Amino acid sequence: MPVHNADLAAIFEEIADLLEIQGANPFRIRAYRNGARILGDLPHEVRLLVEQGEDLTRLPGIGVDLAGKINEIISTGRCSILERLHRELPPHISELLKIPGLGPKRVRVLYHDLDVQTIEQLRRAAKDGRIRSIPGFGEKTELNILRAVEAHANQSRRIKLAVAAQYAESICVFLRSIPGVQQVAVAGSFRRMRETVGDLDILVIASSGSRVMQSFTGYDEIATVYSVGDTRASVLLKCGLQVDLRVVGQHCYGAALHYFTGSREHGIAIRRIAQQRGLKVNEYGVYHGFRRVAGDSEESVYQAVGLAYIPPELREDRGEIEAARAGRLPHLVELSDLRGDLHAHTTASDGHDSLHDMALAAKEIGLEYLAITEHSRRLAVAHGLDSLQLARQCDEIDRLNEQLCGITLLKGIEVDILEDGGLDLPDSVLARLDIVIGAVHSGFDLPRAKQTKRILCAMDHPNFTLLAHPCGRLIERRAPYDVDMLSIIRHAGKRGCFLELNAHPERLDLLDIHCQMAKEEGVLVSINSDAHSVFDFHNLRYGVGQARRGWLEKKDVLNTRSLTDIRSLLRRTMSV
């Protein structure tokens, strides 16, 4: 069983958890966590680097020791330090750290004093009133632990960005209605456009924090108030989403927005740079001693530490700071750069609106062209089209294009890639189309080599233009299929075809790290809505967010091209 980066990251995280419970040197623990993050973020499999004899200590945060442990895990499938920790501590004790309010020190005390090793034992200890007797714990802590355990049992998972947006919007409307509130901004992973968010971080600019807090805690969607002070409150909404609210004064806006946008890793890196320059950065500003030198705007914060402004989507400590320092930050693609959409459905297959209405809706949001790409016959559940039905739709598109003004429909298909790598419709039919999107809709669990070969083979088809939702995952519902994405991207480059970034909030597929990979390999990415109704074009904003997280610029995105250029790019692909 090959060791993936995620496996290595999980092992390092577990080591960090267990060391923390043992009370080890916090900086040693941080080194493991940092290593886990680095590995988890890498676009290439570390296993392959090892096979190629690469020196792993060249990776940031990986020194001789961690490199040795990575080598050990990859070559033996075992990790001796983790095995030692498992001998010294109960097997599932790190699970206890997942209970909010329980950190390593309390877990250690609970284990030593009450022999609590599992969440169930913790629940029983709290119910029996045994926890309150431990020094440093009290009745309230015991009650909070019991509540947290019960909340953990029916804990909600991370919420998709588009769903979180709905809750964020109504909270912002509420907050703006509170007297004295001057500005409201959603920060955190929401602002960084992560595909899912664990909570909402909301920043409020107001003169009086306590007044805002008093009103906010009366918001009728709140189920539980976890904590509330004059500048900070933490609540759980009835929908299961946690909201952290911060209130600062107007002059702190930039510093606070930067601080609460994160990511945590990016913030730490910035504060470290500040420290090296004799500065201190917090949510109130940038300070030289007691003198405040910046913080009104985010730009001023970056300027104070000698960096260009870094857009929120890049703030993950994945090279953006080095790029800012070197003046190499990308000029990220924007929603307004999109001139067309290359993936949409109508009532002819499983869409909800007519050709005509989809065309008008696309025009309405400022697009110049829209490719109609129904499913093919194999996907019967979505009423996939056969050759005859597709030919009829092509005729209809020709007729409609003569009537339409300001929008052009392109003739396409989202054709199933069969398990042998063939396409689900005859060549003669595909040859008539402007665009052929290949998609995997079956056989998700093929082994990696077979799945990869299937897609490479499909790309070799002379009419193949674009690979739809390349990893096939549904966020929080279906894992991506196991493919060698680098091979696929390189093959696309060789064949002159393109990759889709499917903007549907359930998909957001390509992943951000694969966008970066495509950019490095010079393969253009098409940000497509996969619209099934006239409302779905709004999802393009999430696709653009994901593309920005993947460092894509206007020039890296296929559908920022004009209709003329698109036609010529698609034709060129066909003729390769």
Next chain:
DNA sequence: GCCGTTTTCGGCCCGACTGTTTTCAGTCG
């Protein structure tokens, strides 16, 4: 355990809220 324009040793980001104490540790973001 990592790292280096200050450094191969001695650093390693910063503040708010809670609960238990009575000045602060633990946790969280």
